[in-house]
Amino acid sequence: MGKVFSLNIHELPEEKIMATTLKPVDVVIIGVGWAGSILAKELAQTGLKVVGLERGGNRRQEDFTLPGIHDQLKYDRRLELFENLSRTTLTFRNTTREVARPMRRHGPFPWGEGVGGAGLHWAGWTWRMTPWDFQIKSQTIARYGEKMIPEDSTIQDWPITYDELEPYYDKFEYTLGISGKAGNLKGEIQPGGNPFEGPRAREYPNPPLKRSYGETLFANAARELGYHPFPMPAAQMSQPYKNPDGVTLGACVYCGYCMNTGCEVMAKAVPQTTTLPVALKTGNFEIRTHAAVTRINTSGNRAISVTYIDGQGRELEQPADLILLTAFTWSNTHLLLVSGIGKPYNPATGTGVVGKNYSWHNALPYIPLYYDEGHIFNPFMGAGALGTVIADFQGDNFDHTGLGFIGGNILAAIAMGHGPLTFQPTPPGTPSWGSEWKKALAYYYTRTVQIIGLHDHLSYRGNYMDLDPNYRDIYGNPLLRLTYDYGPNERRMSEYLVSVGDKIAKAMKPSKYAVYGLDAHFNAGAGYGIIHQVGGAITGTTPANSVVNKYLQSWDVPNLFVIGASSFPQISSFNPTGTVGALAYFAADAIKNKYLKNPGPLVPS
Numbered sequence: 001m002g003k004v005f006s007l008n009i010h011e012l013p014e015e016k017i018m019a020t021t022l023k024p025v026d027v028v029i030i031g032v033g034w035a036g037s038i039l040a041k042e043l044a045q046t047g048l049k050v051v052g053l054e055r056g057g058n059r060r061q062e063d064f065t066l067p068g069i070h071d072q073l074k075y076d077r078r079l080e081l082f083e084n085l086s087r088t089t090l091t092f093r094n095t096t097r098e099v100a101r102p103m104r105r106h107g108p109f110p111w112g113e114g115v116g117g118a119g120l121h122w123a124g125w126t127w128r129m130t131p132w133d134f135q136i137k138s139q140t141i142a143r144y145g146e147k148m149i150p151e152d153s154t155i156q157d158w159p160i161t162y163d164e165l166e167p168y169y170d171k172f173e174y175t176l177g178i179s180g181k182a183g184n185l186k187g188e189i190q191p192g193g194n195p196f197e198g199p200r201a202r203e204y205p206n207p208p209l210k211r212s213y214g215e216t217l218f219a220n221a222a223r224e225l226g227y228h229p230f231p232m233p234a235a236q237m238s239q240p241y242k243n244p245d246g247v248t249l250g251a252c253v254y255c256g257y258c259m260n261t262g263c264e265v266m267a268k269a270v271p272q273t274t275t276l277p278v279a280l281k282t283g284n285f286e287i288r289t290h291a292a293v294t295r296i297n298t299s300g301n302r303a304i305s306v307t308y309i310d311g312q313g314r315e316l317e318q319p320a321d322l323i324l325l326t327a328f329t330w331s332n333t334h335l336l337l338v339s340g341i342g343k344p345y346n347p348a349t350g351t352g353v354v355g356k357n358y359s360w361h362n363a364l365p366y367i368p369l370y371y372d373e374g375h376i377f378n379p380f381m382g383a384g385a386l387g388t389v390i391a392d393f394q395g396d397n398f399d400h401t402g403l404g405f406i407g408g409n410i411l412a413a414i415a416m417g418h419g420p421l422t423f424q425p426t427p428p429g430t431p432s433w434g435s436e437w438k439k440a441l442a443y444y445y446t447r448t449v450q451i452i453g454l455h456d457h458l459s460y461r462g463n464y465m466d467l468d469p470n471y472r473d474i475y476g477n478p479l480l481r482l483t484y485d486y487g488p489n490e491r492r493m494s495e496y497l498v499s500v501g502d503k504i505a506k507a508m509k510p511s512k513y514a515v516y517g518l519d520a521h522f523n524a525g526a527g528y529g530i531i532h533q534v535g536g537a538i539t540g541t542t543p544a545n546s547v548v549n550k551y552l553q554s555w556d557v558p559n560l561f562v563i564g565a566s567s568f569p570q571i572s573s574f575n576p577t578g579t580v581g582a583l584a585y586f587a588a589d590a591i592k593n594k595y596l597k598n599p600g601p602l603v604p605s
Contacts, residue, residue: 018315019307019315019316019317020314020315020316020317021305021316021317021319022316022317022318022319023319024319024320024321025049025050025051025318025319025320025321026043026048026049026050026320026321026322027039027043027048027049027050027051027320027321027322027323027324028050028051028052028053028305028306028318028320028322028323028324029050029051029052029053029324029326030053030293030296030306030323030324030325030326030327030331030335031052031053031054031055031117031325031326031327031328031331031332031564032052032053032054032115032116032117032271032276032287032326033112033116033117033118033119033120033271033326033327033328034117034118034119034271034275034577034580034581034584035326035563035564035580035581035583035584036052036054036117036324036326036327037052037116037119037271037274037275037276037279038172038175038275038581038584038585038588039324039326039563039584039587039588039591040052040275040276040279040285041245041275041276041278041279041282041285042585042588042589042591042592043588043591043592044279044282044284044285045278045279045282045284046592046596047284048284048322049284050279050284050285050286051285051286051287051288051318051320052285052286052287052288053288053291053293053306053308053318054113054114054115054117054287054288054289054290054291055113055290055291055292055293055327055331056083056112056113056114056115056289056290057113057114057115057289057290058114058115058287058289059081059114059115059116059120059262059272060115060272061262061266061270061272061273063262064261064262064263064264065264069257069261069262069264070255070257072257072419072420072421072422073421075121075257075260075261076259076260076261076419076421076422077421077422079106079110079260080261081112081113081114081120081121081260081261082106082110082111082112082113082121083106083110083111083112083113084113085103085104085105085106086474087292087473087474088473088474088475088479089102089103089104089473089479090102090103090330090468090479090480090481090482091103091468091470091471091479091480091481091482092481092482092483092484092524093481093482093483094483094484094485094521094522095462095483095485096347096462096483099470100468100470100481100482100483102471102479103524107524107525107526107527107529108362108523108524108526108527108529108530109360109529109530109531109533110531111328111330111531111533112328112531114289115271115272115276115287115289116270116271116272116276117271117327117328118328118531118577119270119271119577120262120270120271120272121259121260121261121262122235122259122270122384122577123258123259123384123385123416124234124235124236124258124259124268124269124383124384124385125232125233125234125235125384125385125387125575125577126172126173126176126178126180126233126234126235126385126575126577126578126581127233127574127575127577127578127579128162128166128169128197128198128200128574128578128579128582129162129572129574129578129579130162130196130197130198130394130395130572131161131162131163131198132395132396133162133395133456133572133574134157134158134160134161134162134165135157135158135161136155136157136395136406136407136570136572137149137155137156137157138157139396140396140406143396144400144401144406148400148406149406150458150460150487150488150489152460152461152462152487153458153459153460153461153487153489154350154356154357154459154460154461155357155458155459155569155570156357156538156540156545156569156570157569158539158550158569159539159540159541159546159549159550159604160539160550160586162198163198164586165579165582165583165586166198166199166200166201167201168581168582168583168585168586168589169200169578169579169581169582170200170201170202171582171585172578172581172582172584172585173204173205173233173578174205174243174244175243175244175245175269175274175275175581176235176243176269176274176581177205177206177235177237177241177243177249177269178204178205178206178233178234178235178269179204179205179206179207179208179209179231179233179234179235179236179237179238180193180204180206180208180231180232180233180234181193181203181204181207181208181230181231182197182200182202182203182204183195183196183197183230184197184198184199184200185199185200185201185202185203186199186200186201187199192230192231193230194228194230194389194391195228196228196391196392196394196395196397197391204233205241205243206237206238206239206241207238207239208231208234208238209231209234209236209238209252209254209383209385209386210238210254210386211231211388212377212381212382212386212415213375213376213377214377214413214415214449214450215386215387215388215413215414215415216388217413217449217508218388218413218449218451218504218508219388219413221504221507221508221509222390222504222507224507225503225504225507227390227392227504228390228391228392229388229389229390230388230389230390230391231387231388231389232385232386232387232388232389232412232414233385233578234383234384234385234386234387235268235269235384235385236252236258236263236267236268236269236383236384236385236386237249237250237251237252237267237268237269238251238252239251243274245274245275245278246278247273247274247277247278248266249266249267249269249273249274250265250266250267251265251267252265252267252268252383253265253267254381254382254383254386254417255381255417256379256380256381256382256383256416256417256418256419257417258382258383258384258385258416258417259384259416259417268383268384288310289311290310290311291308291309291310291311291316292308292309292475293306293307293308293335294307294308294309294315294338294475294476294477295307295335295338295339295477296323296325296335296336296339296341296560297317297339298339298340298341298557301556301557301558302557302558302559303320303323303341303557303559303560304319305317305318305319305320306318306320306323309475321559321599322559322561322591322595323559323560323561324560324561324563325537325560325561325562325563325564326563326564326584327564328533328564328565329533329534329535329536329564329565329566330465330480330482330533330536332536332537332562332564332566333354333355333465333480333535333536333537333566334465334467334477334480336354336536336537336547336562337354337355337465337466337467337480338467338477338478341354341554341556341557341560342354342537342547342554342555342556344466344467345464345465345466347461347462347464347483350461353538353543353544353545353546353547354536354537354547355464355465355466355536356459356464356535356536356538357459357463357464357534357535357536357538357568357569357570358459358463358464358465358482358483358484358533358534358535358536359457359458359459359460359463359534359535359568359570359571360457360484360530360532360533360534360571361454361455361457361530361532361571361575362454362455362457362486362518362522362529362530363452363453363454363516363529363530364409364453364454364455364490364493364494364497364498364517364518365411365451365453365494365497365498365500365501365515365516365517366450366451366452366453366515366516367450367451367452367501367504367505367513367514367515367516368425368448368449368450368451368513368514369448369449369450369451369505369508369510369512369513370425370427370444370447370448370510370511370512370513371447371448371449371510371511372447372511375447376446376447377415377446377447377448377449378446379415379417379418379423379445379446379448380417380418380419380420381415381417382414382415382416382417382418383415383416383417384416384417385416386414386415386416386417387412387413387414387415387416388412388413389410389411389412390410390411390412391410391573393408393409393410393411393497393500394408394409394410394456394572394573394574395407395408395456395572395573396408403492403496404492405488405489405490405492405493405496406456406458406489407455407456407457407458407489407493407572407573408455408456408493408497408573409453409454409455409456409493409497409573410453410454410573410574411451411452411453411497411500411501411504412451412452412453412454413449413450413451414450414451414452418450420445423445424441424445425441425444425445425448425450426440426441426444427440427444427512427514428512428514449508449510451501451504451505453497453501454530454532454573454574454575455490455493455494455497455573456493456570456571456572456573457487457490457570457571458487458489458490458570459535459569459570460487462483462485463483463484463485463487464483464536465480465481465482465483465535465536466480466481466483467479467480467481468480468481484522485521485522486518486521486522490518491518494517494518495517497517498515498516498517501515502515532565532571532575532576533565534565534566534568534570534571534576535565535566535568535569535570535571536566537562537564537566537567538566538567538568538569539552539567539568539569540569542555543555543556546569547562547567548561548562548567549601549602549604550604551586551587551590551591551594551595551602551604552567552583552586552587552590553587553590553595553601553602555601558599558600558601558602559599561587561591563580563583563584563587564580564583565579565580567583590602
């Protein structure tokens, strides 16, 4: 093996300084985003002493009420709320035949840091997965036979059903005050909602956001084609709202400064405006920022403490009875690997589980539509989750017989609020620079509608995460290595869904349009894309097929729970945050009502 490279210019000390051991606490939470803040709230309310360790700095709601918050350069281009890649990053390759190289800029999938995590900079798309999404393998085999599943696919059913998770979806939606329209109330299909969703116990807590002009064109075209448009469930309040914990949120003003930043009027649900105030009010929860956890320490089959580096560079050890790993997908997987918890996945043999079943969202298809005089869309106005959607081609909502793939996508016309530094639409054939480019951009900036699809993505034997043998982070740990490319299912899906997008685009009657599907291979050097990463610490029915059980409890270390999108065995068309929130409440319930009463491995009921 060649030289091992460090991201930092400073040499690591030759003599390791012993970590200072701190006073034990009941619970340590690693990562204070949606999952971490929900667990903190739920457990601190029981009287447990909880410490949250956050690698980044503090992010307060007050920081986003100043005049400077409307700074697209800072938040959209320079990605102020995202990870500092000089400290840690990951390495990437498409296949095991390649040598992975560090990602020195964020590329298609940036990830956040700081209090609130991705829950602060998110756009607010808040979905539930469908019953089919939880039973993708068994349902596919039952309808089409085993041959429909690609040979190298490692998809598997969840050990949790939609019906089991529904009450926790409901709790998350009411905590956040989601604006939307139900499509299925207790089995009764509701006009105006998503007719393909699983049954829900009650209506959304808030009505939908106002519709934009571009969405109206999309909805009309979709209906003409026989599809079923409905408003996207949004974490922006359509009206002032007080949640069940007594926290009040304001109404959205459609300013367009939503994704990649906080909300100046507290209209976007984020941990800082929903869960964290309740957790902190108990007096039992403490957040330590700039606390980079480098290892979970174990003794036998028990986690005894975590080691972290604080903002002053001191190595500290925090003992705890219960450790909750609630960070981003990559961080959860990375910490398990460097801590030696669980058997690392080996794609050559198909054995091991930690790092297995990585998958993510891409935009499939992406459709910009360009209009001439008489159509003005004002793209600088909007909200992060303002969109109109069809789910007619999601999951197994359509017959796949003879198509050669399974799964599909949701397709949405979006009005998220796009400033000119990141939204620069010009029709195909326009020069990429110069006076003609400027002229086209000035004309089409207000005359362009975007349609974006998010697609199901199967997990494959060759898509996984492990530790890089050549590169280390600033703390001396090996970097996480990601091996990933599209599978045959996704390439065939792309061809089909591009044809669907083309049909809808024509029905919207633009002057010009383009429909883009997947490239031949995934390009990690592309620009900002979609941040929805899943897998690596998946949930399942046995230690042989998963890292955690249905309660997100480690099979190997029972006082360790790993909660987040890392538990997904594969990704569905829907943004993962709604399911992450539901899983956090589900795990909190299991900890409070099962684990604390009888610490040890939890037996599924």
